[in-house]
Amino acid sequence: MRNKILLNKAYPVVFLAVIVIVSVVLLMAVNSVTSPIVKNMQVEEIKNTLRSIFPEMSQYEVEDEVYIIYEDDEKAGYAFIASGSGYGGNIDIMVGLDSGFGIKGVSILSQTETPGLGSMITESLFTDQFKELSASDIALKADGGKIDAVTGATISSRAVVNAVKEKMIEIIDSLEK
Amino acid sequence: MKDHKDRSNSKQPQSCHPQEQHVKDNKKSSSRFWKELAKGIVISNPVFILTLGLCPVLAITNSITNALGMSAGVIFVLLCSNIMISSIRKAIPLMVRIPVFIVIIATFVTIFSLLFEAYFPPLHKSLGIYLPLIVVNCIILGRAEVFASKNSVVLSTADALGIGFGFTIALIMISFLRETLGTGSVEIFGRQLFKLPGLSVHPLTFFISPPGAFLVIGILLALFRWIGVIRSE
Numbered sequence: 542m543r544n545k546i547l548l549n550k551a552y553p554v555v556f557l558a559v560i561v562i563v564s565v566v567l568l569m570a571v572n573s574v575t576s577p578i579v580k581n582m583q584v585e586e587i588k589n590t591l592r593s594i595f596p597e598m599s600q601y602e603v604e605d606e607v608y609i610i611y612e613d614d615e616k617a618g619y620a621f622i623a624s625g626s627g628y629g630g631n632i633d634i635m636v637g638l639d640s641g642f643g644i645k646g647v648s649i650l651s652q653t654e655t656p657g658l659g660s661m662i663t664e665s666l667f668t669d670q671f672k673e674l675s676a677s678d679i680a681l682k683a684d685g686g687k688i689d690a691v692t693g694a695t696i697s698s699r700a701v702v703n704a705v706k707e708k709m710i711e712i713i714d715s716l717e718k
Numbered sequence: 719m720k721d722h723k724d725r726s727n728s729k730q731p732q733s734c735h736p737q738e739q740h741v742k743d744n745k746k747s748s749s750r751f752w753k754e755l756a757k758g759i760v761i762s763n764p765v766f767i768l769t770l771g772l773c774p775v776l777a778i779t780n781s782i783t784n785a786l787g788m789s790a791g792v793i794f795v796l797l798c799s800n801i802m803i804s805s806i807r808k809a810i811p812l813m814v815r816i817p818v819f820i821v822i823i824a825t826f827v828t829i830f831s832l833l834f835e836a837y838f839p840p841l842h843k844s845l846g847i848y849l850p851l852i853v854v855n856c857i858i859l860g861r862a863e864v865f866a867s868k869n870s871v872v873l874s875t876a877d878a879l880g881i882g883f884g885f886t887i888a889l890i891m892i893s894f895l896r897e898t899l900g901t902g903s904v905e906i907f908g909r910q911l912f913k914l915p916g917l918s919v920h921p922l923t924f925f926i927s928p929p930g931a932f933l934v935i936g937i938l939l940a941l942f943r944w945i946g947v948i949r950s951e
Contacts, residue, residue, distance in 0.1 A: 553811040560818050564825035571829045575836035582839055630846065653846045656781050657901045657926055693923065 586650070587635075591620055594637035594646035607712060610637070618645055621712045625704025628696040629653045632662070636671075636705055642713050644679075647671040647705060652697075659697030667691055667698065671705065676713070679706040751876045758880025764857045765888035765935075766942040771855040774848045775889065776931040780900070783907055785893035786886075787841040791830050791852050793882035797875065798826040799858060800866040804874035807867045819862040824853045841907075857881065888938075895934050900926030 587608075592598055595610050595618060602609045608620040620637045630653040637645035649663040661667060670688045671679070680686025681695070681702055690698035764770050778788045799822050803810070810818055831849050834842040842849065852858065861881055866874040897904050902918030904911040924930045 553814040556809065556811055557814050557817060557821075560821050564821055567825060568828055568832075571832050575832045578836040582836070651843055653844065655926060656784075656844075657921070658923065 590635045590648050590650060591637070593648055594620065594635065605715075607716065616640065619712070619716065621708060622650065623704040623708035625700040627652060627654050627662075627700040628659050628694070629655060632697070632700055632704065634701060634704055636709060638709070638713070642716070643673050643675060644671045644705075644709070647701075649701070654694065654697045659691070659694040661691045661694060662697050662701050664691075667701075676706055676709050679709070751872060754873055754876035755880035755883075758877060758882070759884040759887065762881070763884040763888060763942070764881050765885060765892075766939055767946075768857070768860070769939070770860055771857045772935070774851055774855060775892065776928060776935065778845065778848050779889055779893035779896055779931060779934075780926050781844075781897050782890065782893045782904060783841065784844055785889040786906070787834075787838070787845050788848060788852075789882070789886035789889050791827070791834070791845075791849060792855065792857065792885050793879075794830050795823060795826045795852055796858055796861060796878040796882045798829075799823045799862055800874040800878040801871055802826075803862050803866040804869060804871045810867065815867065816859075816863075819859060819867075820853070823858055823862065827853045857885065891938060892931075892934055895938075896925045896930060900924070900930060 588601075591601055591608060591610065595612070597612045598610050598617070599613050600611050601620075602611070606621055609616060610618045610620060618637055618639045620635060623634045623636055625632050625634070632652045632654070633650040635648045635650050637647070639645045647668045649668065652660065652662065654660045654662065667689075674687060678687045679702055681688050681690050681699055683690065683695070684699070684702075686702070688698070688702055758764070762768055765772070765775055774788065778784045799819070802822055803819060827850060830852075831842070834845075834849065861877060865877045869877070894904065898914065899917065899922045901923075902916075902921040903913035922930075925934065
């Protein structure tokens with residue numbers, strides 16, 4: 542009986558199908574447990590990053606791609622996420638603007654740059670340079686701007702600079718409309 | 719009569735007491751367990767002897783924290799897939815065995831990735847694409863094909879643990895060297911273990927970069943082979 546089942550030509554197909562179904566069920570189960578945790582984490586991370594740029598933020602609202610920051614029911618500024626291609630992959634940057642559209646602060650959300658080199662773009666020594674700059678100043682000193690790149694990590698630094706500048710111009714444009 | 723005597727001489731002496739035989743069998747199988755386990759650590763070390771799955775090894779060993787995270791993933795997937803494949807090995811049709819292995823391995827890698835993303839987010843980010851790449855890591859597919867599909871669940875568990883530990887030890891050695899020489903200090907999960915005064919100011923960043931990885935692995939490989947040659951003499 543067993544040999545008859547194993548020699549059946551449809552058996553491999555059925556077997557593979559069963560394995561796939563079992564795997565999918567298993568994955569759905571695990572995902573249902575982990576995905577709310579992941580979603581919460583992402584919201585928390587955004588909140589924490591915004592608070593690091595706007596320490597007195599009381600709440601924020603999201604409209605399209607822009608975060609509107611409130612300090613005690615007053616509009617205190619805006620924030621948006623800029624993305625760029627670094628040396629080792631995508632870099633996501635949270636940029637905060639004050640009500641005059643100057644940069645309030647910059648914080649790296651995610652990066653996979655080389656540890657010890659490109660990863661130094663997360664240090665305040667690099668990100669503090671963006672504060673109070675206007676869009677035209679945002680470039681590496683080597684490219685005629687005011688920002689010192691991280692030593693040995695020009696590509697990562699330039700990626701951040703270009704991403705911030707481009708998105709900043711785009712967002713300010715849409716805010717002024 | 720004569721034949722019967724000859725045949726019984728060439729057989730192993732049977733023990734009279736059934737309990738003794740049972741103890742002997744248990745001792746045999748438990749020592750086989752540890753033998754298989756030890757094999758994976760030294761004789762069949764996946765990185766230095768089998769030289770399998772070197773691509774993620776090169777990429778992930780730029781820091782000890784990354785290496786430990788990757789090792790955890792490999793051990794988890796190896797263990798789960800070896801056990802599962804071994805327990806259904808008699809029912810797997812030969813024709814579709816590779817797709818079956820890949821589906822099972824991919825499922826466990828995804829489970830690990832989901833759990834990691836929820837409970838260890840920074841490590842998940844720094845492992846990046848090398849986490850899903852565990853699916854096609856030759857070590858895991860290799861053990862499934864060569865061992866788990868042909869041996870018992872107990873032995874397959876031993877094999878998974880041995881190979882997994884061998885992998886972990888290899889990765890720790892490589893990443894320790896690369897991180898110490900390349901950044902001058904060693905950090906595990908954010909806690910700094912030590913800092914070398916001279917190197918941390920002017921680190922040999924060559925070792926953090928890919929060519930440095932090749933160099934470190936090459937030297938360690940040569941060392942292992944050399945020890946193996948000395949041993950066999």
